[in-house]
Amino acid sequence: MKILKLISRLGALNVSEIARRVGSNYAATDKHLRLLEAEGVLQERTYGRVRMFRFSEGSAKAKAVQNLIEVWEQANNK
Amino acid sequence: MRTRRSVFKDESKLDINYVPSRLPHREKERRLLMEFFDFLLRFPDRMAQRVLIEGEVGTGKTALAQRFGADIVMEANKCGIKVHYLHVNCREYRGSFFLVLQHAVAVFRPNFPKRGYSAEELLGTLMQCLDEDNAFVILVLDEFDSLVECEGSEAIYKLTRLQEVRQGRPQRLSIIGILRDLSLLEKLDASARSTLQRNVISLEKYGRAQLMDILNDRISLAFEVSTVPEDTVSLVSGLAESESGNARFAIELLWRAGKYADAESLDEVVAECVRKAVSSIIPMLRKSELESLGLHEKMLLLGVARFFKDSSKAYASLVEVERAYAVVCEEFDERPNSHTQTWKYVQFLSSLGILRTEIATAGIRGRQTRVSLPSIPAAELEKELSLSLEREHVVK
Numbered sequence: 001m002k003i004l005k006l007i008s009r010l011g012a013l014n015v016s017e018i019a020r021r022v023g024s025n026y027a028a029t030d031k032h033l034r035l036l037e038a039e040g041v042l043q044e045r046t047y048g049r050v051r052m053f054r055f056s057e058g059s060a061k062a063k064a065v066q067n068l069i070e071v072w073e074q075a076n077n078k
Numbered sequence: 079m080r081t082r083r084s085v086f087k088d089e090s091k092l093d094i095n096y097v098p099s100r101l102p103h104r105e106k107e108r109r110l111l112m113e114f115f116d117f118l119l120r121f122p123d124r125m126a127q128r129v130l131i132e133g134e135v136g137t138g139k140t141a142l143a144q145r146f147g148a149d150i151v152m153e154a155n156k157c158g159i160k161v162h163y164l165h166v167n168c169r170e171y172r173g174s175f176f177l178v179l180q181h182a183v184a185v186f187r188p189n190f191p192k193r194g195y196s197a198e199e200l201l202g203t204l205m206q207c208l209d210e211d212n213a214f215v216i217l218v219l220d221e222f223d224s225l226v227e228c229e230g231s232e233a234i235y236k237l238t239r240l241q242e243v244r245q246g247r248p249q250r251l252s253i254i255g256i257l258r259d260l261s262l263l264e265k266l267d268a269s270a271r272s273t274l275q276r277n278v279i280s281l282e283k284y285g286r287a288q289l290m291d292i293l294n295d296r297i298s299l300a301f302e303v304s305t306v307p308e309d310t311v312s313l314v315s316g317l318a319e320s321e322s323g324n325a326r327f328a329i330e331l332l333w334r335a336g337k338y339a340d341a342e343s344l345d346e347v348v349a350e351c352v353r354k355a356v357s358s359i360i361p362m363l364r365k366s367e368l369e370s371l372g373l374h375e376k377m378l379l380l381g382v383a384r385f386f387k388d389s390s391k392a393y394a395s396l397v398e399v400e401r402a403y404a405v406v407c408e409e410f411d412e413r414p415n416s417h418t419q420t421w422k423y424v425q426f427l428s429s430l431g432i433l434r435t436e437i438a439t440a441g442i443r444g445r446q447t448r449v450s451l452p453s454i455p456a457a458e459l460e461k462e463l464s465l466s467l468e469r470e471h472v473v474k
Contacts, residue, residue, distance in 0.1 A: 011189060048199040
């Protein structure tokens with residue numbers, strides 16, 4: 001959930017940056033990202049040696065998760 | 079209590095970053111630039127362009143590129159083509175190819191990691207981003223010479239020959255290099271140079287009349303009506319012309335002069351405000367330089383200073399200068415020198431840069447020499463000279 005909230009807030013991010021921001025190690029973060037990718041929520045883009053993750057374009061699951069986070073954040077901010 | 083009005087209507091129109099909707103005396107060059115990039119609107123992925131814009135400081139290179147940028151992006155939007163105009167000042171990025179590309183990539187992928195990659199990898203990333211977004215970039219490298227100096231031919235070669243490693247894929251990156259002098263490219267090897275110098279737009283220095291047009295354009299946007307007299311515009315244009323026709327200098331000078339007018343609650347930006355503004359930009363004449371003048375040169379200069387202090391005029395005729403000089407001579411019990419000698423004093427002071435003389439056509443009466451005090455505030459000059467002459471008088 002931390003990863004999803006982070007990507008929802010900042011957009012596409014690389015693995016190291018996600019790991020640093022959620023306070024986890026690279027391997028564990030990579031594992032979570034792979035799972036989310038396999039579920040069709042996130043998609044990976046590789047730029048040379050850099051792997052960046054963002055919400056999958058055109059995925060209903062990704063859209064639903066983004067909506068959930070948005071509503072959740074709005075409710076928390078009230 | 080009446081609130082004091084400012085001479086300014088909108089100061090931001092005199093800001094260095096403001097891009098006017100019209101560029102006086104650069105319309106031809108703007109059209110040429112649009113011609114060079116016409117293909118981008120018709121066959122966007124078939125060609126990439128390389129253009130160099132060359133010209134002295136303040137000749138409108140950056141303004142021309144930015145005006146063109148805004149225009150082409152607007153035209154491209156109408157055609158449904160994603161064109162990005164990216165203006166990068168290479169000097170701000172210490173002439174580093176890596177930092178320039180890092181900035182460019184960050185426009186498309188703001189969270190792209192900042193470290194750990196070569197410039198070449200970043201260039202590849204930039205092209206990948208453009209492919210993904212189906213976008214085109216006009217990358218403007220301002221102060222291009224700084225990039226050339228730091229990175230040499232290698233970086234330029236990579237930029238201009240990019241498509242050779244992207245055979246068959248859309249051409250997405252066009253380059254505009256902005257520099258002061260093409261000779262700065264001599265450091266590049268022949269192959270890098272040849273890819274650059276096909277399309278060159280050279281901007282000539284602005285002349286006085288052109289600077290006046292530019293100033294009048296900005297005045298109508300930035301100042302309240304009738305707050306900047308024609309004489310002031312002429313004085314500022316003359317000063318900017320002697321600063322290599324630098325329009326940026328002229329605009330900044332006018333802004334400063336406006337600030338002095340406001341500070342003194344004046345309704346108009348008079349010539350004295352310009353002189354104060356100049357002295358805040360250009361180092362003031364040193365006292366020792368005034369001390370080294372002869373007695374009559376000082377008296378003539380004092381007369382000129384008083385004339386301009388008491389008048390809002392920017393120019394004095396020779397007759398007016400002679401009259402003012404005669405009054406000062408009387409004050410110090412000296413006999414004024416002849417007309418020819420007075421003219422020599424004026425010429426000498428002009429050669430020192432204290433006064434400026436120019437020939438003006440005065441209607442049917444023919445040509446007339448007019449004198450101005452371009453860069454020293456008249457009040458300060460009067461104070462300095464009065465003290466100096468009084469000291470000399472006491473010694474006598």
